[in-house]
Amino acid sequence: MAPQQYRKPPQAPPKFTATPSSLIEDTHKLIDRSRGVQDTIVRDITSESASFANVILPMARDDNKMAIESHIIGFYQAVSTDKQLRDASTEAEKLLDDFGIESSMREDVFNLVDAAFKKNEILDPESRRLLEKDHKGYIRNGLGVPAGPKRDRFKEIKKRLSEISIVFQKNLNEENGGLWFAPEELDGVPEDVVALLEKGTGDKSGKVKLTFKYPDLFPTLKYATNAKTRQRVFVENENKCNENVPLFREAIILRDEAARILGYKNHAEFKIEDKMAKTPKTVDDFLGDLRTRLAPGGEKEIQQLLSLKKEDLKSRGEEQSDDGRYYLWDHRYYDRMMLERDYSLDQQKIAEYFPLQTTVRGMLQIFEELFGLVFIEIIGKDRDEIADTRKGSDIVWHDDVQVFSVWDDESEGSGFVGYLYLDLFPREGKYGHAANFNLQPGYVDEHGNRRYPATALVCNFSKPTPKKPSLLKHDEVVTLFHELGHGIHDLVSRTIYSRFHGTSTVRDFVEAPSQMLENWCWTPSQLKSLSHHYSYLTPEYEAAYKETAGTSEVPEERIPDELINNLIKTKHVNDALFNLRQLHFGIFDMTVHEPQSHEEIENMKVSETYNKLRKEISKLDGPEVLGDAEDWTWGNGQATFGHLIAGYDANYFGYLSSQVFSTDMFYTVFKADPMNGKEGRRYRHTVLERGGSQDEMKTLVDFLGREPRTDAFYKELGLSR
Template sequence: MSRKPPQPLHPLLSATSLVPTIQRLLAAESSLLDTLTSSIPPHEARYATVILPIQESQDATQAAAGTFSMLRYSGPPDKATRDAVAEAQKLWVDADAERLKRGDVYALVQAVWDRDEEDVSEEGRRVVEDMWLEFRHAGHGVLDREGVEGYLARRTRIEELKRMFQANLSRDHGGVWFAEDELSGVPEIESSRWGRDAGRVFVKLDRAGYDAILGYADSSETRNKMHLANEDRLQGNVGLYKQILLLRDENARVLGYDSHAAFRIRRRTAPSTAWVGEFLNKLSEELLPHGWREIARLGKIKKQHLESRGEEGGEEIMAWDYYYYTRLLEQESAVDQDLVSEWFPLRHTLQSMLDLFHSFLGLQFVPVPDQDLEGKIWSEGVEVWAVWEGRGERRGEFVGYLYADVLYREGKYRGNCNVNLQCGYTKPDGSRVNPATILMCSFNPPTASSCALLKHREVVTLFHELGHALHDLVSRTRHTRFHGTRVTPDFGEAPSTMLESWCWMPAELVRMSRHFTRVDESYMTAWKEAHPGRELPAEKMPVEIAENVAESRGLNRALWFLRQLVFARFDLEVNTQPSTQALRELDEVALFNELQDSLSLRPSPDQKGYGFVHSNHLISLYDAGYYSYLSAQAFAADFFEANFAKDPRDPEAWESYRRGVLEFGGGKGEMEIMRGFLGREPGTGALLRSLGLREDE
């Protein structure tokens, strides 16, 4: 396909141009607010004359925020760019605080809110409500001028602390030295990545190193050594987290809320913090008996394994045992994750997933040629596709751009996420700005003998994040405020979580697979040298292996949910303390470890872990909202059971899902979207049935 997209690739801003660009855009927005407040008295304020111009200004500047968000996650190698990103972000946060200080702007927004114009579109009415809430949640209508300024000063300080917290996450956290004989059991493909010196091996404290040691090292002492080092890292974030908690608590209480969670729930799908607490308690009650049975099964495998090695030991599964004996359990179920990964070379798997979306929705993903990417991508290896409509009445229309930055590198965000580079919206002249969205992942890079390979859980992760990107691409809101994944977090994870189901379908696994030896002749040569006399593996994953993978979905699933409940219960507890004094006296480390012992069922008796500060989830977006990952599981199971269970490839079902869920973004109430799609209230029944905890109804 040789069509030229009607919208050019998003321009990159250099270290020297980033800050001046942000300053210019923020000055223009401030000037607009000055014009509106000086020319429109509150009694004449209307949606079209106040709210719409402000929102259209924000639509036009969103891409600049997307740029420094991208740079923050991608980890620029040069200090000049990192400093420019930090300065740009500070300018943005400070300008937002200045905007929300303005009582004259609030007066206009309040007047429009009170007027409640009937001829405003549903999305427009949501814009009014959201803008009004921004000012109310900054203290207007509740606090006097001095109180508003104090509130916003604390909020600005929170943003500073969050940046410090995030900077700590991005830094290299060292590693652990091991003797060669301590690494018995670790595959060569993993250990070949590590540095060596005088017979010792240095394993970095990153996800790849942690997974390799905890999952493969035969020695319990080796696994425990790595586990303790990992648990001990990022202690500096504990103090930052405490400061953030206290400032958020203070801000919530001065606005009249009982807690930060009560403040946050106002902009969530869940109706109340009490509902969240009840939801989590019910899940815990349902899951714990099944979790104990799963732990007992692992304990038996541990005892048998130790006896086979002539070692003594009981059946208790410690925190550093879990991944090792889960791997042995998978092997008992005829699932060898290393073998499975050979059929999932990263680049091929990603392309296969795009092919699935072509089949499901008719979307066409056309690679942007390398020569067109010069000066448009932030790191070598970033891929870009132009996305087009391939069927129906919109056939031939440009949809947007998909970027993929999927390999780990130093300084880059260590997790996996989706980043909005450019949100879609309609300009005042009626023309469309199409979205640009980024898969930002940190999968292991290639080795000397193999391309980058994905374990099955990483296949699931990639498809999950691609689900967020799909949500971004097909959303068709008028404004950026509610585009794509800009929805309440307790709903926003549901669409991508639902897509994970396709990674557990044997037929889809076979379709996505291709043995890495067929990717490049050099890999085939290396494989033959390493396996003399053996026949090459099949190009496509054998059906029996795919079926074994699919059947393994139920293995330790209750324990996975219980692990999520540790964070969800912790997050709710710290954000619903009865008083500021109670929060000040709360020992977060002790609480987190108590919940780990009681819910994850994997004790670590001699170690206080700091896992709650190992990612930014509990400080950014999912603060007082980590339960969203669990409520999203319930919503996702409901979506799948209602629409896709009979035929996961049904084009009509996919079109219904696209039109009835994805295209709305957040331009319609999230609960209303679910009711409209399901024809009823969403519930937990489908989730419990999928876990085998409830009979079919």
């Protein structure tokens, strides 16, 4: 039972009771209401009378209200177990996107926005930013192009790109393929992974089905001793969504055409113009410099891993299979083996100390201490009480989902903050990666009252078994903390308009707050506080551990210092190869969005470009070297690369460039004392609360007390000059 002061939040949580038909009906109502607001402004306001208050503000308030429903309408396609509901969500999102394109290209509305903009009224800073962003947005959506065939073509492209994005992500979410293996082909894969695989019947009798979901895929690539198994899994995973291949190609061609209609040289110039980097040259120079610095380290790491591969094959009497090459499907396997051999790092042993639920609680406690928050899980009768319908199941979309009410602690005023949802296990039709989804943004309504946010973490960690709870590898602990960081950013944001709420910042900054928080997962004191050996959770788990380990004793309850020290030492092992992999993604992204001419992108062999760049940048061999002649068409990794279709196009560099900011913030403020609550609260109020309501560089300068620098970033990577 929650403490009394936290029993009744001032705002009820959203409900997840939609049906396929209600989703479509509600979407049409939202669109009709919003179109009505625009029509009324056009009818009642003239260019002479146009102002922020009578043109921009009514539309901003309508955007606020629309977001309260539209985010959830689109969310169903990522999490619902009902295919009809997912399909309806997809259809609804297309309707909303089409309406968004229609709205953004209304010349009658733009004329009034332009008139209000030119009046140069005195406004508060966030309202000024809204006016400037809205005005620029209409121009970037084609209204700087004279009416006629070109503008019509631009609108047609925008609609088609919206369709592609929706179908592409739907294909990824609903991908349900896999490979059938005999048990011996999975030698080395942890038993608790194999035990959860689907058992074959009929002609598949005696085999198990390995899916491409993360809890199956990654352990197999890390532990399967059979190189042919790893190769097959890797290659098939690169080809799991080949229906997306033509969609990706069409998207990059259409983006280039649209950018040129607007007068830009290419899509990258269009997309980066309003980011912190401003120009493609800044991005290309950053990625190129980093590649130059990382390349020697990558070559050295490959040689060390090749030596380990040689020893491993010899120890298993398989010297004849050693061709002196280091393959893409070798890397997770030998990287893991190196960590175990040279650093005594047993990831399975470390995972025993990070059961999912105790780790989540530990992370929330860190956020409580650092940011002055209180998390109250809403369970049992409290769910019924908090739901207006008195039916607690209405406030979640699946039985697995946990929901928390989030509050300020006494030092922060004890006010309500919002709702946090955790959806942590894989299931059919569900979004396949780890991400934070805003369900409802926060803002200030027309009466001056705060509307509180709701945010959801959607992940895919292994499910518990009768003998073990869900256990997190250390990289999964980092992932969870990272996504929770996005969730906290979403929760504590305090903006006037939903447009700027939480993570609604420029793409080359948005990852920085979460990346900074990853450092806590490499801090000995925090690893110790997060840990809790699973054998202490229940008598059943204790008995199962003793049986499996063949011992009558249980280990220490908290992770031993020796294990922590071994883990910390591995933070930058094979780091050059990891970052070269990120560079491959970033440079491929720029390559397909920065062609010299439209003909160049039309003629580009996209899959070959993706695979060749990976080889050139990472130096890891793929199947292209196995035949008589090099074949670069063996895989279509870009077809599984949802980021480049879902908003990170010509922006993937942001993952690397925002690390510059995140490392600078951590080194400057938190490295000496990560749990400094005074600085944590200053970070909350100076950085996280601002969302996108002011220029992100101003946010950084306000927090750091100076312009950001790259020193800490290169020092952390061991690349200081």
